[in-house]
Amino acid sequence: MKEQRQLINLAYRLLGSLADAEDVVQEAYARWYAMSGEQQDAIASPGAWLTTVTSRLCLNQLSSARVRRETYVGEWIPEPLPEPAEWDSPDPADRVTLDESVNMAFLVVLESMTPAERVTFILHDVFRYPFAEVADIVGRSPAACRQLASSARRRIRTAQAPATPADRQAAIIREFKQAWEAKDIAALMSLLDPDATVIADSGGLTSALLRPIAGAERIARSLINFGGKLRDLTILERTVNGQPGLVAQRGGVTVTVYAFEVSGDRIKHIWGIRNPGKLRPWVRYSMS
Numbered sequence: 001m002k003e004q005r006q007l008i009n010l011a012y013r014l015l016g017s018l019a020d021a022e023d024v025v026q027e028a029y030a031r032w033y034a035m036s037g038e039q040q041d042a043i044a045s046p047g048a049w050l051t052t053v054t055s056r057l058c059l060n061q062l063s064s065a066r067v068r069r070e071t072y073v074g075e076w077i078p079e080p081l082p083e084p085a086e087w088d089s090p091d092p093a094d095r096v097t098l099d100e101s102v103n104m105a106f107l108v109v110l111e112s113m114t115p116a117e118r119v120t121f122i123l124h125d126v127f128r129y130p131f132a133e134v135a136d137i138v139g140r141s142p143a144a145c146r147q148l149a150s151s152a153r154r155r156i157r158t159a160q161a162p163a164t165p166a167d168r169q170a171a172i173i174r175e176f177k178q179a180w181e182a183k184d185i186a187a188l189m190s191l192l193d194p195d196a197t198v199i200a201d202s203g204g205l206t207s208a209l210l211r212p213i214a215g216a217e218r219i220a221r222s223l224i225n226f227g228g229k230l231r232d233l234t235i236l237e238r239t240v241n242g243q244p245g246l247v248a249q250r251g252g253v254t255v256t257v258y259a260f261e262v263s264g265d266r267i268k269h270i271w272g273i274r275n276p277g278k279l280r281p282w283v284r285y286s287m288s
Helices: 004-015 018-034 037-041 046-069 104-111 115-126 131-138 142-159 166-181 185-191 216-232
Strands: 192-201 234-240 243-250 253-263 266-273
Touching: 004 018, 004 046, 004 115, 018 046, 046 115, 046 131, 104 115, 104 142, 104 253, 104 266, 115 131, 115 142, 131 142, 166 185, 166 234, 166 243, 166 253, 166 266, 185 192, 185 216, 192 216, 234 253
Parallel strands: 192 266
Antiparallel strands: 234 243, 243 253, 253 266
């Protein structure tokens, strides 16, 4: 059905995980095909029905995910996405459209929302569903949904840094890469916001920081200490969730994806995703 790509896009923004998004959409389609032809014919808009089912499945999963993440080893970061041309899946319907609603900083803010806030905000503000339809999906009144969306917008405004042009972001990330490879602590500190943070996600499946590091000097020294391990790694400039980022490869295999939030001319946040389960879309991301 032609709605598959739209549903994958919706579910990824709601869950922050491509694997979970694919599972949810597959379940929605399974429920559709489990109905009789007569039941299907009675549904005026199959696409709207699938959207409702997918959204409700995501709402349920978000509620249970909070419990699961309490036992997650270390920090949980949303699953990073490469450029569409580098997707492991050859099916365009599996690809997520990369725009401002999937950059890593935005997804991290979404993680701070309640499940109802997140679903309401994404459906209304990103996918432009009217509050009357959103209310039916989340089981709240339209007025309550307006309040949820308003609360979500406040979270976004409070957390988001002023926008930096993409070409300037790319230049800053390039300078960061060069300073890191040169083990130039002064240059690294000049590129980092004084209150910058680094968060790593390994899921306990590979070595990584279990707690965030804060402060430009601490981060720079940590990067320099880690620099000794760069000898067997190749650091590449790549697009991560539609924004300039870095990819670390060993023997042509992606082992870490770095996403950044740049504010002005300084790096405010760095997210390093090392959990192999979250790097699945990057397996074809070669050194070419």
